[in-house]
Amino acid sequence: xxxxxVYPLFVRDATNLDAKPELKAYVFETxxxxxxxxxxxxPINLLILIDLSGNFLRIRxxxxxxxxxxxxxxxxxxxxxxxxxxxxxPRHTIEIGPxxxxxxxxxxxxHVKGVQQGTISVKAINRAILTAAAAVATAKxxxxxxxxxxxxxxxxxxxxxxxxxxxxxxxxxEETKTLSPSSKPVAExxxxxxxxxxxxxxxxxxxxxxPINATNAVAMTDPSKGVNDSNSTSQTSVVDVQASQPTSLxxxxxxxxxxxxxxxxxASERDDWITSWQSRRTHxxxxxxxxxxxxxxxxxxxxFSANPVRMRRLRxxxxxxxxxxxxxxxxxxxTIVNITAAIEALSSHGDLSFMMNDPMTVILWLxxxxxxxxxxxxxxxxxxxxxxxxxxxxxxxxxxxxHKQRRLRTALDTQLKWIKYVILLVLMTxxxxxxxxAELLVEVEPFKTAxxxxxxxxxxxxxxxxxxxxxxxxxxxxYCRYICPLGAALATLGILRFWSWIPRRDECGTxxxxxxxxxxxxxxxxxxxxxxxxxxxxxxxVSIYQDKERCYxxxxxxxxxxxxxxxx
Ligand code: SF4
Ligand code: SF4
Numbered sequence: 001x002x003x004x005x006v007y008p009l010f011v012r013d014a015t016n017l018d019a020k021p022e023l024k025a026y027v028f029e030t031x032x033x034x035x036x037x038x039x040x041x042x043p044i045n046l047l048i049l050i051d052l053s054g055n056f057l058r059i060r061x062x063x064x065x066x067x068x069x070x071x072x073x074x075x076x077x078x079x080x081x082x083x084x085x086x087x088x089x090p091r092h093t094i095e096i097g098p099x100x101x102x103x104x105x106x107x108x109x110x111h112v113k114g115v116q117q118g119t120i121s122v123k124a125i126n127r128a129i130l131t132a133a134a135a136v137a138t139a140k141x142x143x144x145x146x147x148x149x150x151x152x153x154x155x156x157x158x159x160x161x162x163x164x165x166x167x168x169x170x171x172x173x174e175e176t177k178t179l180s181p182s183s184k185p186v187a188e189x190x191x192x193x194x195x196x197x198x199x200x201x202x203x204x205x206x207x208x209x210x211p212i213n214a215t216n217a218v219a220m221t222d223p224s225k226g227v228n229d230s231n232s233t234s235q236t237s238v239v240d241v242q243a244s245q246p247t248s249l250x251x252x253x254x255x256x257x258x259x260x261x262x263x264x265x266x267a268s269e270r271d272d273w274i275t276s277w278q279s280r281r282t283h284x285x286x287x288x289x290x291x292x293x294x295x296x297x298x299x300x301x302x303x304f305s306a307n308p309v310r311m312r313r314l315r316x317x318x319x320x321x322x323x324x325x326x327x328x329x330x331x332x333x334x335t336i337v338n339i340t341a342a343i344e345a346l347s348s349h350g351d352l353s354f355m356m357n358d359p360m361t362v363i364l365w366l367x368x369x370x371x372x373x374x375x376x377x378x379x380x381x382x383x384x385x386x387x388x389x390x391x392x393x394x395x396x397x398x399x400x401x402x403h404k405q406r407r408l409r410t411a412l413d414t415q416l417k418w419i420k421y422v423i424l425l426v427l428m429t430x431x432x433x434x435x436x437x438a439e440l441l442v443e444v445e446p447f448k449t450a451x452x453x454x455x456x457x458x459x460x461x462x463x464x465x466x467x468x469x470x471x472x473x474x475x476x477x478x479y480c481r482y483i484c485p486l487g488a489a490l491a492t493l494g495i496l497r498f499w500s501w502i503p504r505r506d507e508c509g510t511x512x513x514x515x516x517x518x519x520x521x522x523x524x525x526x527x528x529x530x531x532x533x534x535x536x537x538x539x540x541x542v543s544i545y546q547d548k549e550r551c552y553x554x555x556x557x558x559x560x561x562x563x564x565x566x567x568x
Contacts (some may be wrong), residue, residue, distance in 0.1 A: 005032045006136050009049070009479065018348050025051045029062065034131035037354040040065040041341035046082055046128060054089040054137045059129060067337045067442065068452060081148040081383055084112040096122055117331060117452050120357045123272050134230040144197035174546055194364025273356035281361050284328040287360065290321060291367050291474040294383055298537070303499070305543035315538065316396060319389040323451075331372070333451040334368065334385065336424075336486040340431055376497040377490035377536030380429070381480060386451045387485075388480050388536075391472035395520075398473045405476040405520070413522045417481060417534060419435050420488035427485055444485060477519040483535065491533040502530050503545050505553050512552035515541035 008030045010021035027049050035043035042065040049058040059082045069078050084103065086213065093109045099116045115122050277284065298303045306309045325333040338361060345352055355362055364384060371379035381388050395405055423444060446465035449457045451453040455465065471478035480487050509528020516524040519541060523534040548554045
């Protein structure tokens with residue numbers, strides 16, 4: 001028997017309690033074989049019960065940290081997804097469809113219903129299940145060669161013993177020791193167990209429909225592995241198996257699994273993300289076209305902003321595209337969770353490949369990263385953030401209705417802008433000092449509520465998102481300028497920008513304050529200097545710079561030049 005954390009499950013014939021319990025299934029946790037990371041970069045863990053033919057009998061979600069599914073309703077969605085694997089095998093080709101997929105299946109192919117906004121999470125679950133099951137099947141079910149596992153020798157189970165009354169599994173090593181005093185240990189688990197293993201409370205085989213009669217089942221497991229409800233975190237336990245007994249496995253030759261290679265497992269990470277990218281090619285093409293158009297406009301900023309009315313219209317149109325398509329349709333809202341997940345992934349295993357499952361995030365982060373170096377945080381915040389764009393559109397609607405946002409006093413505005421940096425600092429510190437607080441603090445971002453979940457969420461989250469949006473009726477992009485930790489992170493990284501791209505004149509600031517008074521984001525200092533950390537690249541000041549009616553030096557020049565001409 002290989003030294004792997006897989007636990008045999010024995011079933012006793014209810015009609016013949018003197019008979020030796022028979023091996024019927026195996027129980028294991030996916031984290032031991034495939035610690036697949038989801039959106040949060042933390043591994044998802046499932047408990048799997050698999051029969052001797054490789055059929056999934058039961059799958060239960062033990063632990064996850066998927067940001068969109070942290071509440072009980074979200075967790076239930078993931079549990080429902082995992083439960084669809086019941087009756088399938090690692091040999092099945094699994095197609096994850098939309099959330100309303102009819103879920104058809106035959107002996108080779110199975111369609112499972114996806115989870116709305118949960119592509120990365122369900123793919124991680126899929127991969128964890130299939131990869132772990134394949135490993136277990138290969139080790140335990142290959143022609144029965146490795147399965148010299150038998151029930152405990154002793155058959156002296158009292159008729160009124162605990163397991164005959166309790167519908168739960170009889171699991172702990174206590175019973176095992178009693179049942180097989182002569183048996184010898186063949187596997188030891190020495191790694192410390194994690195807290196989340198305590199969460200399993202129910203027997204995975206307690207279902208009536210289960211082919212295994214739970215009343216008579218004996219799982220040779222460690223309680224700390226989570227099959228029963230023990231809170232034990234024992235560091236060393238013995239899977240007590242009579243290795244000398246001949247195998248009595250009943251593996252159907254038709255369904256025997258020979259090796260990993262013969263398993264049709266489309267579970268490799270690479271396959272996963274290639275499928276993700278292929279399935280989203282329309283979204284990818286549209287977003288790439290949008291990014292190309294934006295790049296051209298920003299490179300040709302002087303020409304693009306020469307006509308202020310046309311520029312305003314095009315900008316408003318782009319913001320609608322950002323909210324509607326990038327945000328609500330393509331789900332391309334970047335978030336501080338991407339950064340925290342990347343930090344955690346880099347510090348724990350140095351692998352960011354889990355991000356490849358979300359093409360929008362990858363494309364937008366690449367673009368945001370490059371534009372950060374060229375133009376600063378303004379390119380993303382000013383043009384590509386769906387929640388930021390939504391705020392600006394709300395401000396524009398309020399303006400159209402005659403409500404103008406208030407300009408705060410410069411000193412107050414400067415002080416308030418520090419709030420977002422403080423939030424970012426606390427968040428980053430708590431990532432290490434108090435991870436559960438960090439999970440709570442990321443909820444300061446209303447993106448998940450307003451963009452990813454279309455405001456369909458518990459009311460406190462919806463209320464917070466509405467407050468953030470309403471703020472922009474009174475203060476232009478108030479959330480962005482004062483609260484947003486992602487904006488703060490981008491502004492901090494923006495110090496790497498190598499180009500001061502906004503054209504300036506000697507008169508900017510002294511004496512001219514025209515741009516400064518018109519910059520809605522209050523990103524120009526009284527000296528005329530641009531604060532690129534707070535600039536949202538709206539191009540208003542670039543437009544003013546070339547406007548003979550609004551730029552003071554140009555107005556002066558216009559006055560002087562005819563006089564000079566007359567003097568001649
Ligand atoms: S500050 Fe935050 S909400 Fe505003 S545009 Fe930037 S990332 Fe988006
Ligand atoms: S007007 Fe303000 S926000 Fe807009 S580009 Fe100029 S400095 Fe940046």
